[in-house]
Amino acid sequence: MDINLTLIGQSIAMIVFVWFCMRFIWPPVMKAIEERQTQIADGLAAAERGQQSLDRAKAESGQLVDEARKQATSILDQAHARANEIIADGKKAGAKERERQLVAAAAEIEQEANRVREELRGQVSAIAVASAEKILMREIDAKTHEDILSKLAAQL
Amino acid sequence: MASEGGHGPQTSGEYIQHHLQNLQVCRAENGEWIWNHCAGNPIAINVDSIAISVILGVLFVWLFSRAAKKSTSGSPGKFQAFVEIVVDFIDSSVKDTFHGKSRLIAPLALTIFMWVFLMNLMDLIPVDWLPMLGQAAGIPYLKVVPTTDVNITFGMSIAVFFLVLFYSIRSKGIGGFIAELTLHPIAPPLKGAGLIAAPFIIAFNFILESVALLAKPLSLSLRLFGNMFAGELIFILIALLGLWQLPLHFGWAVFHVLIVTLQAFIFMMLTVVYLTLASEEH
Numbered sequence: 001m002d003i004n005l006t007l008i009g010q011s012i013a014m015i016v017f018v019w020f021c022m023r024f025i026w027p028p029v030m031k032a033i034e035e036r037q038t039q040i041a042d043g044l045a046a047a048e049r050g051q052q053s054l055d056r057a058k059a060e061s062g063q064l065v066d067e068a069r070k071q072a073t074s075i076l077d078q079a080h081a082r083a084n085e086i087i088a089d090g091k092k093a094g095a096k097e098r099e100r101q102l103v104a105a106a107a108e109i110e111q112e113a114n115r116v117r118e119e120l121r122g123q124v125s126a127i128a129v130a131s132a133e134k135i136l137m138r139e140i141d142a143k144t145h146e147d148i149l150s151k152l153a154a155q156l
Numbered sequence: 157m158a159s160e161g162g163h164g165p166q167t168s169g170e171y172i173q174h175h176l177q178n179l180q181v182c183r184a185e186n187g188e189w190i191w192n193h194c195a196g197n198p199i200a201i202n203v204d205s206i207a208i209s210v211i212l213g214v215l216f217v218w219l220f221s222r223a224a225k226k227s228t229s230g231s232p233g234k235f236q237a238f239v240e241i242v243v244d245f246i247d248s249s250v251k252d253t254f255h256g257k258s259r260l261i262a263p264l265a266l267t268i269f270m271w272v273f274l275m276n277l278m279d280l281i282p283v284d285w286l287p288m289l290g291q292a293a294g295i296p297y298l299k300v301v302p303t304t305d306v307n308i309t310f311g312m313s314i315a316v317f318f319l320v321l322f323y324s325i326r327s328k329g330i331g332g333f334i335a336e337l338t339l340h341p342i343a344p345p346l347k348g349a350g351l352i353a354a355p356f357i358i359a360f361n362f363i364l365e366s367v368a369l370l371a372k373p374l375s376l377s378l379r380l381f382g383n384m385f386a387g388e389l390i391f392i393l394i395a396l397l398g399l400w401q402l403p404l405h406f407g408w409a410v411f412h413v414l415i416v417t418l419q420a421f422i423f424m425m426l427t428v429v430y431l432t433l434a435s436e437e438h
Contacts, residue, residue: 002194002196002198002200004180004182004194004197004199004200004201004202004307005198005199005200005201006200006201006202006206006307006308007310007311009311010205010209010308010310010312011311011312013210013213013311014267014271014311014312014315015315017213017217018260018263018267018315021217021220021263021264021266021267022259022260022264024217024224024225025217025220025263026243026262026263026266028224028227029220029223029227029239029243030243031227032224032228032229032236032240033240033244035229039229039230
C-alpha cells in the first residue's frame with residue numbers, strides 16, 4: 001500500500017500511451033468516421049434526388065400515356081369513318097354493276113328470243129311444207145311447184 | 157481453496173495477505189536491489205502492477221491502432237465498427253462537456269477509458285488463476301488487477317493533475333491562475349482599514365483553493381482504487397469459501413461488470429470535467 005516509484009512509472013506509461021493514441025489512433029478513426037458521415041449524407045441526398053427525378057419521370061410518363069390514348073381514340077374514329085365511307089362506295093358500285101348486268105341480260109334474252117323465233121319460223125314452214133306436201137302429194141309435183149313452195153316458205 | 161496453494165497449510169489470513177502482496181523490487185539501504193522485502197521503502201517498483209498495466213496498455217494501443225490503420229470510410233469490419241462505437245461514445249461524451257478546441261482531450265479520454273477498463277477487467281479473472289500460474293513459473297507474488305494498486309491510480313491521476321495545471325495556466329496565464337487560487341472565494345478588500353486583513357484573507361483563500369485543487373487528483377485516484385480494491389478483496393473472500401463459492405462468485409462478478417465499466421467511465425469523465433474547468437475562462 002506504500003507509495004513508491006511505481007507511481008512515476010505509471011505516469012510515464014500513461015503519457016506514452018496517450019501520446020500514441022493522440023498520434024496514431026484517434027485521427028485515422030475519426031477521419032474514417034467523418035468521411036463515412038459525409039458519404040452517408042451524400043448518399044441520402046442522392047437518394048432524395050433520385051426520388052424526385054423518379055416522381056418527375058412518373059408524371060411525364062403519365063402525360064405521355066394520356067396523349068397516346070387520345071391519339072389512339074382519334075385514329076380509331078378516323079378508321080371507323082373511313083370504313084363507313086368504303087362500305088357506302090361499295091354499295092354504290094354494286095348497285096351500278098347490277099343495273100349493267102340486268103341490261104346486258106335483257107339484251108341477251110331479246111337476242112335469244114329473236115333467234116328462237118327465227119328457228120321456230122323455219123321449223124313451222126318446214127312443218128307446213130311437210131303437211132302441205134302430204135296433202136298435196138298426189139296433186140302437186142314438188143318439182144313443178146317448187147317456186148310456189150319456196151315463196152311460201154319465204155313468206156312464213 | 158486456501159489449502160490448495162501448494163505451500164502446505166495456509167491460514168485464511170495468510171491467503172488474503174498473499175493475494176494482496178505486490179511483486180516488488182527495491183533498493184535496500186546498502187544500495188543493492190532486492191526482491192520482495194520492501195515494506196516502507198519508497199525506492200521500490202511494483203513489478204506486477206507496472207507489467208500488467210503496460211501489457212494492457214500495449215494491448216489497447218495495438219488493437220486500436222490496427223483497427224485505425226485498416227479503417228476505411230466504406231462499410232467497416234466488425235472490429236472497426238466496435239472501435240468506432242467506442243471512439244464515437246468517447247467523442248460525444250467529451251463534446252458534451254468540453255466545448256473548446258483541443259487535440260489532446262478526446263484521445264486522452266479514450267486512452268484513460270479503455271486502459272482503466274482493461275485493468276479493471278482483470279478483476280473478473282478468477283483470483284487464483286494467474287497467481288498460481290505465476291507460482292508455477294517461479295513468481296512468488298502476483299497482484300493481478302493493477303487498479304487495486306494505489307500507485308497505479310495515483311500515477312494516472314497525477315498525470316491528469318499536471319494537465320489540469322497546464323491547462324489552467326495556458327488559458328488564464330500564471331497571474332490568472334494565482335489569482336484564482338488566492339482571490340476566491342472571499343474577495344480581499346483593496347483599500348481602507350480592511351487592507352490589513354487582506355493577507356489573512358488571501359492566505360485563507362489559498363489554503364482553501366489548494367485543498368480543493370489537490371483534492372481533485374486525490375479523489376480521482378482513491379475512488380478508483382477503493383472501488384477496485386474492495387471488489388478484489390470480496391472476490392478473495394468469496395474464493396475462501398472453497399467449493400461453495402460459485403453462486404456468490406457469479407453474482408458478485410455480474411455486479412462487478414457494472415463497477416468495472418462505471419469506474420472506467422467515471423475516471424474518464426471526471427478527467428474531462430477537470431480539464432474543462434481548468435480551461436474555462438472566468
